[in-house]
Amino acid sequence: MSYDPPPELVVLLQAVLEGTLTQPQRAELASILASSQEAQRFFVDYLGLHATTQWQAIELFAEPDSSETSSPEPAVCLLSVEESVPPPTPKFAWAAWGLTCSLLMAFLLMVLSGSPPPEPVTVAIVASQPTPKPEEAATTFAGVMRKSDSAQWAAESPHRHTDRLLPRGIYQLHSGEVVIDLFGGGVISVLGPSEFVLNSGQSLTINRGNININIPDETANLMVNTPAADFLHMGTEFAVSVGPDGTSDVIVLDGAIEVQPRLREKLYSSGQLVRAENGFRISPDGRYETLSEDLESQLRNSFSVGSLHSLPLPVPTISPEGFEVRYVKVEPDENIALLELSLADDLLEGRFATREDVTTSGITALDFEERGDGKGSENLFPLDAHFPGDSEGPIDLDDGFAIQATATMLVSQPWIYSFLTNSDDGVRLRIDGRDVIVDDGYHRPTVSVSSIPLEKGKYTIEVTYYNLHRGARLEVGVAIGQCSEVPKFKLLSSVQDSEQ
């Protein structure tokens, strides 16, 4: 039985022959070869085949009718055909010696300049898809405006609508009151006139005005600052009023905050822990003052919008029609090993001959498993269906195949959502044509997570997956918010929670 090299060795062999082997790849190659005599044998045989084909190319690929009658190119002929250099018959010793030297020189010259053909300059194998940067998408927006009461904004403030994603930027609220849910895990109520900066979903700067901040989750990653101080929350609710000169009045309504004055070089400007029901004033020069009862009361009662709590959000779902899953198996004669997404794309776009091309509708979720148990990452969801589309029973996992799954995804609340793939081998998840996850390359089951803000509405979700051989797994999950904790993800499904 012929040796079947592991995919990582295949990639390294290609890099060797294409002259693109990097230093880390050399180390990896040495490691693979050192651990297997079979790999060593295959390695030298494979490279030997390349070198031999390179050396004998003209002879090997000559037209059959001419190869038997015409003389091959001298270099190739001389170097590859045993009878091609008949011994000369010199008449004199000195002449023979000179001829010998000439032959040797000629031979060396031919070796130096004639053959084999030089290794062509080639490019490395690279994925055709650009590296995704979903984090950039995530930072375009900072949150969602949940409520707006008679709000009048400066014209230069970023566009803002209730129940729509709110971009990062400087906001000037002339009058009225708004409530904003921030991706970083806090809800703020802003009373006009105020000027504030949404630096990101995790960072709020209050330049002036009155803002109430509720951060119920101790682990939330929201930074709040004014010209006078940074406020580090500890699961709290507090109200801040910033005057024109940057002086900040603060009252802690629940929990506690740590205050770090901006000018920490002053002796009297040390950090302070302030607990609930306490108020204080801090000026931009770092000076603390006690807040009068009147000011405390005014700050406490200035907000009228009501309780500040994040709304319970439903997780995105797939429409009742489910996924349409196209399963395409490459024709073995195509000599294609599906090692990266560009090849899967080529296969799905019909650039290779296919052995099977089957489309199945009504798939509720993407949770497919074939002999993947016990490998690499945990099997996250229990559905573990067979890959759909194979018409002859269990798929032959020794041949490469690709999956393209498309569905309509329903988002009922604008927010930032996280998507997860657990895949062996590569996978790409796109939403409305935008790369959200790109996990390219053959590998053991690997979990990838990425977050993206989505408005309320319908989206086309497209999952492209491929498997080279052996075990195969594809799981696609979703979670609310910027989430990286795998247990919080649910299977992205057309079946509602209660039915799952």
Added chain:
Amino acid sequence: MDRNSDSEDIIRRITQRQRQLYSYIFSLVLNADDAQEVLQETNLTLWRKQDEIPDVANFPAWACRVAYYEVLAFRKRAARDKLVFSFDDELLARLAGEAEGSLWQDSRAAQLQACLRALSNPSRELLQLRYAASLSIDEVGRKTGRSVAAVSQALYRIRKRLLDCITRKVISEAAP
């Protein structure tokens, strides 16, 4: 046999082994230019040792040992010049051992021609572009409308088939 005949014979024997030596060296240095350089050094060393050649029982194996020492010398030079080189001594010795006994160190290379004929036309054409026309993978991709990765993968599969084919022929030849 007089000295002239000896020299001619030596040249012929060295010449006949060029392909095998190149293949052997290439599998140890992993680079065509480096393999060429080591092959030239090997040729010179073989020529300098011509007096020993008539007494050598197994010339191919002996030539491989000479090439192996030239690979080691090349590696030392490369290290001195801070050039990158590949494997440690132990692995290099093991690969050299495998390479000496590989398919390409005897007449079995002749099977390559027959196995090439057994390939499908598209596969053969791909090899032809890569080797006979000396096109880079990139150029082959442009010519055939395939991505670089697709060409690279196809070439791997074709080479693997050729190796399997040659191995089968070698085994069937060896069978009683």
